[in-house]
Amino acid sequence: MNIFRQASQKVNDFAGNRLGIDSGYAGKVDSSGTFCPPSGDYQIEWWVGEEDRWHKPKSATVYTHRRVGSAPIFETKLVTAAGPITATTWASIGRGDRKPSVVTEVLNQSSAPVALAIVIKPLKKMKQLEVEGNSLVIDGFSRLTVDRPPGYWVLQEEFKSLENVITGGQANRETPRILKSKKKEVSGALIVPLTHKSGLRFVASFDKEKSPKPEDFPEFSRISAGWDQRLEPAAKTNLPNRERGGLSHADLIELLFSTPTPKDAVLLAAWGLADDAAERIATAQPNTQWLEAAIELWVRHRRVEHFLSARSIKIEPLVRSMGKRDILSQSTVAGLVSLLKAIGENKGAKDLERLGKGSHHSEFQPFGDLVLETSDGIDLLHDFVPPSWYGEDFEAHNLATRWGNLGFAVRWHGANPALLWEIETHEDSLPRITISGLDPEFSTFKTEGETLLSPPVTDN
Template sequence: MTTVGVLGSPRRAEVDERGATALPSGVRADWIVGADDRWHAATREVGVRQRRLGPAPALETAMRGPGGDAVQRVYGAGGRGDVVVWEIENASPVPFVLAVVVQARREMRVRVEDAVVVVNGAALISATRPPMRWSAGSSGSASAAAMAGDASDAPLRDVRGVEVVLLWPVTHRTVQRLGFTLDGSAAPGDVAAPGALPSIDDVVAGWAAQLRRGMRVDLPDASLQTEVDTARADLLLAATSVARPDEQLLVSLEDWGFDPEAAAAWQRAGWRARQAARRRGRSRPAAESVLSNVRDALVREHGNEVEILPAPRAEWRGGSLDVRDAPTRAGRLSYSVRWHGERPALLWEVREPVTGLVLRAPGLDDVWSTSEAAGEVLLRGPR
């Protein structure tokens, strides 16, 4: 599952590997495409692929159909009501029907006001136009009716069911945009229209800008670099979505230099979490363990003594490596490693260094040390 949302809001949605989206209200939304040959349900089709759009918490899920793909993109866009956007692109040369399957554990009361789908009195989905057809009933029965051609074209007014299917036509080479409201109490008139929300490109660019602060790394391992960038984005998203941060979240925010988020998280954390964070506990959930392990490989500190690249991975040898603005108690550290044959060249700078600063680089040269806050040196290399 991938968490999507926007910074500054605690509301989140969870997206699975096939694009199904679980909302905070307990409602789940799946998607089915009616093509020339048959209905294609993303939950069951073999030809479904998903990728993350860079480090941003934004997903693209493609489902193969006759002549081309149906492509779903999911991302947090903010706006009134805290909206998660679905973009469904018809990348094929022929039109298809998009069926959005809305399911809940209890019976829903559903109606449409203008182009807003209202569930139990609150806005749930905003669209550019009302659904063309719909069906409602028990779990599985509404989907079966829609795929059998029995969906209704009557106005959708106060229907009931634990499953409701909403159908929109999507012409070839076009995109249907839907906004799912995360605020479970938003009135229909209080949600943003899909066309007023940021595009996927805007959101990806916004996340890239967010990740240009804090501690940044440029690693010689492309796969690990992707993991780190993704984990940093997930860490930022978790910083505002967790009501009572634990010590792992506090430590990771501090270690990676997200100072405003760390300060806010400290205010919300309980006494035990703050005490544990001060002891620098090292157990981590999955995304944060990547950050913890990489941080420990790149920077370690012991009072006024800072170790540069104390535990480099074997596959990093010979590759260029950069660290920018790593927060330490001795100052904010940046450094670069470049190789000249078997010998590494180290360039470093510590901003606002403490008195008595000592730098070492045990992973590059086990005898070298300096008290200079900036400089460059050709080291002898690991032994």
């Protein structure tokens, strides 16, 4: 995988949801279905022409926007007088391509034919637009390609002029010449007729040497299935709401697209994506925070291959990166000693006891208020359970704690909650399980079981 190298590029300031694939970030799409590439130089909008007026999702009063499942696939629906127009946007790699492109599929579900304007609006400097076949080439590098010959073209030096040409019905049928501007504010549009109950695709691509065809990209259902498979190792939760924390699969995808940090690497490890955490740690510049992340990864998963294979985490540079004033917690030192012994560095393990001068336990708490990891075990919902959760069944599975792999569920029997739990402990651990937010009196060292708890105390 090479997600670290792709994801570490600068993320633009455009407000929207991130798009990408397993090899990295490919831009953002906002709530109106407008796309902005990683460079942040321009945005691609889609407008709908119906009889004597044009609709823009951004200014329309009736439109919806949603994420399609957990995958970075987004649907924007604009409702016109004749019915809905739906645009679905996702990132993918086409046949023979090396870099991800962004695909938008527009479906006219209305009862009338419409015109679809696919508009390029400059956000920074954009000095040149050129027509090549069914494409608009932007500054000789990126391109916007539609899956059929456009009916009309518009190229203008200023965006306001382009808008007036489109809404005034003055778009050109003839292919325009290349447009260059010293102002570096060029804008353009492809206009395509779209009969009712029909659809089209357009693609934004960013490979100067390739011109991908829209038909070379898989359907978004295949992309969704691929992400589901990709996230199969990840923890799964079914919670009434997010008041007590917890990460969804969509949240984990956002972490995969983010610039790597030690904290995010620990989150990935704790929520089941150990290989992704390992890759980020292995490619990071060594420092104490990354050392702590490496130890957290080891303590939670105990997989020596993360530290011994050819492209694995090199623990020695991480240890050497510590400054004289850097202090590890006692539990972190214990984890490092365990790791060094596991990879055959027994002498180094013996030399590390002097580092254990900090707090007793690590400060990392990757599960928020859902699961608190303590020095002697695990406290589920440690603070309190919101009243909105009373009577609601909930569960969490495959949480990689420092004590082992944890799953638990709460099922209600009238006023009494029943706790079911199972933890696959590491060889050297036996945690105490509590659930102080629901029943402060409950405590057990059993690694699995089911018990009926006392009714929660209410303020009635």
